[in-house]
Amino acid sequence: GIQVEQSPPDLILQEGANSTLRCNFSDSVNNLQWFHQNPWGQLINLFYIPSGTKQNGRLSATTVATERYSLLYISSSQTTDSGVYFCAFAYTGTASKLTFGTGTRLQVTL
Amino acid sequence: SAVISQKPSRDICQRGTSLTIQCQVDSQVTMMFWYRQQPGQSLTLIATANQGSEATYESGFVIDKFPISRPNLTFSTLTVSNLSPEDSSIYLCSVEEGNGYTFGSGTRLTVV
Numbered sequence: 001g002i003q004v005e006q007s008p009p010d011l012i013l014q015e016g017a018n019s020t021l022r023c024n025f026s027d028s029v030n031n032l033q034w035f036h037q038n039p040w041g042q043l044i045n046l047f048y049i050p051s052g053t054k055q056n057g058r059l060s061a062t063t064v065a066t067e068r069y070s071l072l073y074i075s076s077s078q079t080t081d082s083g084v085y086f087c088a089f090a091y092t093g094t095a096s097k098l099t100f101g102t103g104t105r106l107q108v109t110l
Numbered sequence: 111s112a113v114i115s116q117k118p119s120r121d122i123c124q125r126g127t128s129l130t131i132q133c134q135v136d137s138q139v140t141m142m143f144w145y146r147q148q149p150g151q152s153l154t155l156i157a158t159a160n161q162g163s164e165a166t167y168e169s170g171f172v173i174d175k176f177p178i179s180r181p182n183l184t185f186s187t188l189t190v191s192n193l194s195p196e197d198s199s200i201y202l203c204s205v206e207e208g209n210g211y212t213f214g215s216g217t218r219l220t221v222v
Contacts, residue, residue, distance in 0.1 A: 033210045041200045041216045048210030086152065098204070098211055100153045
């Protein structure tokens with residue numbers, strides 16, 4: 001199956017710092033999304049971004065499907081950004097089943 | 111986007127018992143998905159639930175352990191049967207929309 005790698009696996013930032021999270025996948029995919037799982041376990045949809053660039057406040061994401069990667073940018077990080085960030089996608093040509101990456105655990109400190 | 115109400119939000123259960131988790135969607139959807147997230151791990155798809163047919167289970171998950179009901183296009187339940195401590199996880203339901211997938215708020219299950 002498709003291999004997905006998220007990096008870095010863990011990240012500690014001081015409040016106000018910027019960061020870039022990466023998701024690499026080994027084959028063409030559909031429906032690429034970024035999620036934030038907060039410390040209470042809730043999974044929040046950040047971006048649906050099969051290609052191109054989107055921005056929402058301090059967050060933005062870029063997917064380059066031809067080169068099989070996606071990036072999530074967090075600017076001016078806040079403690080509320082802490083949690084785990086997952087990329088997820090559906091295999092091209094399959095029924096709608098999301099496969100999740102291993103996640104990046106982010107901790108933002110004061 | 112769709113709003114999913116999932117309950118219970120958490121529960122502590124005795125081993126050998128069962129827990130039924132409910133998901134209610136505020137719109138009609140063809141497929142609903144059930145995921146498990148073991149402690150410190152990523153999410154893994156358990157099964158896909160279609161209204162009017164039996165759920166389709168992923169490798170490693172069986173109907174006897176995780177029976178699913180889908181009585182209509184807005185509702186589904188997942189039962190985790192014969193609980194053991196290894197079933198302690200977060201369970202989430204999900205639906206697909208035109209602009210991606212939306213998840214319920216999750217059920218945190220602890221088996222003692």
